[in-house]
Amino acid sequence: MSFLSSFDISASALTAERQRLDIASQNLANTNSTRTESGDGPYRRKMVVFQEIASTDVTSSRNSAASGSFRSRFNSLLNKNATKGGVRVTEIIEDERDLYPVYNPDHPDADEQGYVMMPNVDPVKETVDAMSATRSYEANITAFNAMKLMAQRALDIGK
Incomplete structure (x- = not known):
């Protein structure tokens, strides 16, 4: 996994948690x-279903391209089928309670x-879900900012 894929992972989590917060707000509004x-x-009541985006290991393509030309190595690293991991919302389901x-x-x-x-909306549960989504969102922003700071520091080393 490359350093820059960490940004994609955090971004996917930010998107998923924002949607989770939107659904909790919608549930509260329709109490x-x-x-x-x-x-x-x-x-x-609606609920968000998360699914892991499993990262595809591209090290095998890296090793096979290591002995090849620059073009083959570059193309292997730009493999469109390689995913970087993260999370996504697969569906929004209705609570059958x-x-x-x-x-x-x-x-x-x-x-x-x-x-x-x-x-079948419980305002307390929706408030807790909203707070949990907010805290997860904040944690991912913190991780994103830490990665951004590391990238800036790495660029400063080259000066």
């Missing part, structure tokens, strides 16, 4: 939504017994 846009009933009934006979979405089905 009391008894009707979705499509009219399918109450809002259902049960909705909960609240007695409110005056509500327009109340059934014949006077109960309204409320979203």
